[in-house]
Amino acid sequence: MKADILIRGCTVLTMVHGEVISKGMIVVKDGLITYVGEEQRTPPVDADEVIEAQGKVAMPGLVNCHTHVPMSIMRGVAEDQELEIWLTRSIWPLEAKLTAKDIYDGALLSCLEMIKNGVTCFSDMYFHEDVVAMAVEKSGLRAVLAPGIIEGGDPERGEHMLEEAVKVVKKYHGYANGRIRTQIGPHAAYTCSPNLLRRIRDVALSLGVGIHIHLAESRETVRLVRRMYGKGEVSFLKSLGLLGPDVLAAHGVHLTRREILTLARYGVKISYNPVSNMKLASGIPRVKEMLEFGVTVGMGTDGPASNNSLDMLETVKAASLLQKIRYMDPTVIPVKKALEMATIGGARALGVGHMIGTLEPAKRADIILIDFRKPHLTPVHNVYANIVYSARGSDVDTVIVDGRILMRDRVVETLDEGEVRRKAQKTAKRLLSDRL
Amino acid sequence: MKADILIRGCTVLTMVHGEVISKGMIVVKDGLITYVGEEQRTPPVDADEVIEAQGKVAMPGLVNCHTHVPMSIMRGVAEDQELEIWLTRSIWPLEAKLTAKDIYDGALLSCLEMIKNGVTCFSDMYFHEDVVAMAVEKSGLRAVLAPGIIEGGDPERGEHMLEEAVKVVKKYHGYANGRIRTQIGPHAAYTCSPNLLRRIRDVALSLGVGIHIHLAESRETVRLVRRMYGKGEVSFLKSLGLLGPDVLAAHGVHLTRREILTLARYGVKISYNPVSNMKLASGIPRVKEMLEFGVTVGMGTDGPASNNSLDMLETVKAASLLQKIRYMDPTVIPVKKALEMATIGGARALGVGHMIGTLEPAKRADIILIDFRKPHLTPVHNVYANIVYSARGSDVDTVIVDGRILMRDRVVETLDEGEVRRKAQKTAKRLLSDRL
Numbered sequence: 001m002k003a004d005i006l007i008r009g010c011t012v013l014t015m016v017h018g019e020v021i022s023k024g025m026i027v028v029k030d031g032l033i034t035y036v037g038e039e040q041r042t043p044p045v046d047a048d049e050v051i052e053a054q055g056k057v058a059m060p061g062l063v064n065c066h067t068h069v070p071m072s073i074m075r076g077v078a079e080d081q082e083l084e085i086w087l088t089r090s091i092w093p094l095e096a097k098l099t100a101k102d103i104y105d106g107a108l109l110s111c112l113e114m115i116k117n118g119v120t121c122f123s124d125m126y127f128h129e130d131v132v133a134m135a136v137e138k139s140g141l142r143a144v145l146a147p148g149i150i151e152g153g154d155p156e157r158g159e160h161m162l163e164e165a166v167k168v169v170k171k172y173h174g175y176a177n178g179r180i181r182t183q184i185g186p187h188a189a190y191t192c193s194p195n196l197l198r199r200i201r202d203v204a205l206s207l208g209v210g211i212h213i214h215l216a217e218s219r220e221t222v223r224l225v226r227r228m229y230g231k232g233e234v235s236f237l238k239s240l241g242l243l244g245p246d247v248l249a250a251h252g253v254h255l256t257r258r259e260i261l262t263l264a265r266y267g268v269k270i271s272y273n274p275v276s277n278m279k280l281a282s283g284i285p286r287v288k289e290m291l292e293f294g295v296t297v298g299m300g301t302d303g304p305a306s307n308n309s310l311d312m313l314e315t316v317k318a319a320s321l322l323q324k325i326r327y328m329d330p331t332v333i334p335v336k337k338a339l340e341m342a343t344i345g346g347a348r349a350l351g352v353g354h355m356i357g358t359l360e361p362a363k364r365a366d367i368i369l370i371d372f373r374k375p376h377l378t379p380v381h382n383v384y385a386n387i388v389y390s391a392r393g394s395d396v397d398t399v400i401v402d403g404r405i406l407m408r409d410r411v412v413e414t415l416d417e418g419e420v421r422r423k424a425q426k427t428a429k430r431l432l433s434d435r436l
Numbered sequence: 437m438k439a440d441i442l443i444r445g446c447t448v449l450t451m452v453h454g455e456v457i458s459k460g461m462i463v464v465k466d467g468l469i470t471y472v473g474e475e476q477r478t479p480p481v482d483a484d485e486v487i488e489a490q491g492k493v494a495m496p497g498l499v500n501c502h503t504h505v506p507m508s509i510m511r512g513v514a515e516d517q518e519l520e521i522w523l524t525r526s527i528w529p530l531e532a533k534l535t536a537k538d539i540y541d542g543a544l545l546s547c548l549e550m551i552k553n554g555v556t557c558f559s560d561m562y563f564h565e566d567v568v569a570m571a572v573e574k575s576g577l578r579a580v581l582a583p584g585i586i587e588g589g590d591p592e593r594g595e596h597m598l599e600e601a602v603k604v605v606k607k608y609h610g611y612a613n614g615r616i617r618t619q620i621g622p623h624a625a626y627t628c629s630p631n632l633l634r635r636i637r638d639v640a641l642s643l644g645v646g647i648h649i650h651l652a653e654s655r656e657t658v659r660l661v662r663r664m665y666g667k668g669e670v671s672f673l674k675s676l677g678l679l680g681p682d683v684l685a686a687h688g689v690h691l692t693r694r695e696i697l698t699l700a701r702y703g704v705k706i707s708y709n710p711v712s713n714m715k716l717a718s719g720i721p722r723v724k725e726m727l728e729f730g731v732t733v734g735m736g737t738d739g740p741a742s743n744n745s746l747d748m749l750e751t752v753k754a755a756s757l758l759q760k761i762r763y764m765d766p767t768v769i770p771v772k773k774a775l776e777m778a779t780i781g782g783a784r785a786l787g788v789g790h791m792i793g794t795l796e797p798a799k800r801a802d803i804i805l806i807d808f809r810k811p812h813l814t815p816v817h818n819v820y821a822n823i824v825y826s827a828r829g830s831d832v833d834t835v836i837v838d839g840r841i842l843m844r845d846r847v848v849e850t851l852d853e854g855e856v857r858r859k860a861q862k863t864a865k866r867l868l869s870d871r872l
Contacts, residue, residue, distance in 0.1 A: 074817075075814075075817065075821075076822055076825070079820075079821045080767050281763070281766040284761060308821065308825040308826045309826050310812065321754075324716075325713070325714045325717055325720060328655075328719065375549040376745055378545060379508075379861045381512040382513070385511075385744065386511070392828050394828065425816070
């Protein structure tokens, strides 16, 4: 039987128990990985597409657990500002004006950027996720889309946004050959009422999808929740039944050890977003302790307006380094652990650990090749270290999602790079000029 | 009169008072910048080499204020270890075996990597700086080389290393058309005796060169100095006459406000090395306060074995982000300030602010072009923000040092990339296999 894709001659990191295959081979058929192993021990395979990958390293695609892709068109709009000023004076007034087309242009730009950085799956929370789904479908990426809900003191608005979210979930959960999955995205404990949060919990359960929510991002939001409800954010969510293994909590910067233990007990997943946490001066989450307590932790870039990049290889390095400085201990989050969190850890955080996150037979074929023939990736004493500490998104050479080649030799095959950039630039310019 | 190089059609950041020239032009003649300004206001210029730079941003080359370039061959050898174990079990045993040829291979690899990252000038401290000088000359880069001196309780060794350092200074200060300058590099207060440090101060003054020294890098070294001499590191160096405007102190992580004030008063320069400080869990220096007190601060990558990259655009981002988290304030080290520190700040820290660091007539022509036609550099709301928060070394497209084109369209013209990589890989492999 002829395979679809055969990759050979490369080092393979399966991300299973730290395995490193020196001269590896990967076979892909019907969107699935059918073989991973040493080249020389394998009988010859015939394939439609043979990728000779000498000098490259194959690994599972990177999983970006928390972002807001349409915000790429606001990249650089407002820099070095206090979070509240950033939101109220810069971001929210712009967001209020965003049309579906603007959202699409921004989402497509972010999809393009992520493909070029070796991200094969991302988890998004924003308005108009139906439009984001169109961009995902076109780009060929895999995504978990959570339509965002901000009630902001207006129950009617909250109910309306929940209705819209339900429509998106019903239409897009399992869409595009299963590449698109959905969650429901209540923005945070302080922007949705207890009533609405309970409703969301019920609706999500009945629809069989998870929940994506911001949690304890900054000191201010933690204080706000305490002031509003007289208890900590984790206790508050717990009282509403909002802790569970299908809940993805973004940030978790200001959590006590006790709260982390509660999250672990309920199986809540965390997206750790180190670059955004630094840029907005939110703080440094206790990720070392989360892992010790058995919490599943993935990594995210957060939105391109608070990073300002979707380069998950940058995030992997920042994630490890920031924990080292948090605990004043250079042994924290070593290289293998860091790369696990950015692949299988992220996949598990999104509830798709059975489908992606490692290179193993019967998993979906989400594979990237990193070109090691670069000065900054020379010499190779430790493949993991070179990827985590020395590589950057631009070293990703080939990207395969669901068995389809999205990028080859850094040329994206599913999108017209020039056109996507031009449209996004035009949209961004219009958005800003309107502001005057 | 015909110019050597004419660059036109690009955005120009001169790094003088935050100036941004939209359709700029730069003229280079005999290694010097002779004109910078708007294209349309300028009479036509004839040049041997015309660079059409539409879609690109021209700025001064990045200045890497603290590194140990030969250590690139140890990149990835020992990861996620305690500093003392890292040094005593991994790095020092390897260093003891390094030959001049190994040093050369490593230095050349680092020069190659820096050119590809838009670094045009670096400041190095290591053994065999005479060999590093050969690599610098060949690569076309600019450098300030400080032969390292570690006495380690052996006065004879210290005296010998000082003699060798003097030889390097005499031969290479002003070498290669002035591209190479030198300093003397006593490793640190705790590895050189007071006697030797005093001798070094005198010798440096008599030779007219500066001093490059590690300062307060970790809690342990600070404690060590206090134990050895009963005073803080800054007081100790002050008592030896070792504070002055010609002294470049690397790190300065664990300094009190009072110590920072003393450094400011004496005009001591600081190299801030955020990525290494995080990776080795050294701590976070008080750079915001240093700047408030008027200390000149440049940025460095530190050696490629403790980073593990020589990408100064990564360092610029990390430098700003790490200060934000240090002070829990997102307004600290805003984008213009960050980029200033990586260019003119660094040049001043190395005592060459009169020669390089800005794009102005009569300065040496150290210029880089960054290609903005990339998804992650779209849209352009804020050129500084895109460079500091979104760009990475691989976006640098063209590098000019002293009026000579070292890289064009990412192809390095002074070095054979494949050969440099292969030799370094071979040397690295041999070095490690010997260890067994």
